[in-house]
Amino acid sequence: MEIEKVAQSKLENLNLTSLGFGTQFTDHMVISNFKDGKWSSHTIKPYAPFTLEPSASVFHYGQALFEGMKAYKGKDGKAYLFRPTENIKRFNRSCERMCIPQIDEKAFLESLNELIKLEKAWIPTDEGSSLYIRPYVFATEAAIKANPSLEYRFAIICSPVSAYFSSAIAVKIEEHFSRAAPGGFGYAKAAGNYAGQFYPTELAKAEGYQQVVWTDANTHSYIEEAGTMNIFVRLGDKLFTSPTSDTILDGITRKSMLTLCKDLGIEVEERSVAVAELLKGFETGELKELFGVGTAAVVSEINSFGYQGIQYSIDEVENPYAPLLKKALTDIQLGRTEDPYGWRYEII
Ligand SMILES: Cc1ncc(COP(=O)(O)O)c(C=O)c1O
Structure with a gap:
């Protein structure tokens, strides 16, 4: 060439x-x-x-x-x-x-x-x-x-x-604006998807949040993505992440996490999580972790979320999954461990 x-x-x-x-x-x-x-x-x-x-x-x-x-x-x-x-x-x-x-x-x-x-x-x-x-x-x-x-x-x-976020972040669960709608192009990495996110994200930043958690455009009651990351919710000892659809980017980090979870013995399910479940989990103590995953941010812990003007802080949990998954992923990316999945591509 x-x-x-x-x-x-x-x-x-x-x-x-x-x-x-x-x-x-x-x-x-x-x-x-x-x-x-x-x-x-x-x-x-x-x-x-x-x-x-x-x-x-x-x-x-x-x-x-x-x-x-x-x-x-x-x-x-x-x-x-x-x-x-x-x-x-x-x-x-x-x-x-x-x-x-x-x-x-x-x-x-x-x-x-x-x-x-x-x-x-x-x-x-x-x-x-x-x-x-x-x-x-x-x-x-x-x-x-x-x-x-x-x-x-x-x-x-x-x-x-350098690292995208240097520490755990606070997110706002969006109730008004939408990132993507059914039949639209949220699954594509089209520039316009990002331009449209800036305004609601700037409003959230002015309120002290780092990212917006997008909810479904029809009802704003189900969690979809967090800014430029797919999102995982831990309720009890089980992880949940939204299934991919035309409104959600089919993240490569997300996909890799699903495989790593299985191998690390972490139970994981692809299903939509309602905001109501998150709030209930917060009250009962079942909500143990919330984190975003993506190429830029890798695994980003979310230690608080805002919803309807109320801020909910998630207490640190013993034996969290997020750092475990982050290590498993970056060990493969950096060649610190075997790569049983054939994910690493050597430049030659
Ligand atoms: C909207 C959105 N969701 C999720 C992701 C995470 O995808 P990936 O893990 O492939 O980087 C990204 C980043 O690419 C994104 O822009």
Whole structure:
């Protein structure tokens, strides 16, 4: 594949131990353009601004979507991805829903592999840090007719990041706003899903919460997701998580957790949990844990939730599941343990 390298890396000027999340970018990016009915070969170029027509379709109709994945550096010095083909398949499911031409899976994985090989020195090794990878696609045709664009750009950029949340978080259970509705595109990683979340999330932040827990759009009585994480509820010694649907993102961390739970002997069920059950569990002491899972935040403990203006604090429990599951997951991601599931993908 065609690779144009930078003359001088930016890495020398970067302090890999104070990164924050998603504001620094590596030297190179993958690019492919869709025109005349086909995608061009993927190329790697120096990270640089794009030039777009003011009429580019993405600015008007928002045909844009993305994925989020991470590269890790193991103790063995090797670079690893985690279940990358799951992200690639989900990217293409999102493309289908947003009328964007799909990316060839093999070409996607190959260019991703080449990019991470090139940027390996950018993978931070501090606990909780990693190289966040952002594949995305957007409509570039210079046309403001409300139709699917005839031209697109696909790109992959990378950002060295620290942990997303540094401690347990407080969430607000949403009763008014909705993230996704049945028949909509909540299951796709469409850019618009995130734009629509910002306003309710900012309102929740002003009230002292870090994230919103989305509830079903029809009744606002069942828990769906927490911001950019799938959510797990522990009632007694059993975990519950909403089944995936067209309103919920089919999270790769969630899916991995379901497998790990079985192997760790933690009982888990995929079923919707009503807000009323959560409140009842709080009263009876059955509600023992609440946590979000996702690529960016990994496993994020939720130590309080707000509902109808009342804040409920969850007491620490003996032998919590969240840290156990987090360790089992990150041990595989970082190559600290065997990977019986074949989830780890070595960059070669
Ligand atoms: C809305 C939403 N839910 C859940 C997740 C978690 O998915 P994953 O574990 O694949 O990162 C994400 C992040 O990708 C998300 O944006």
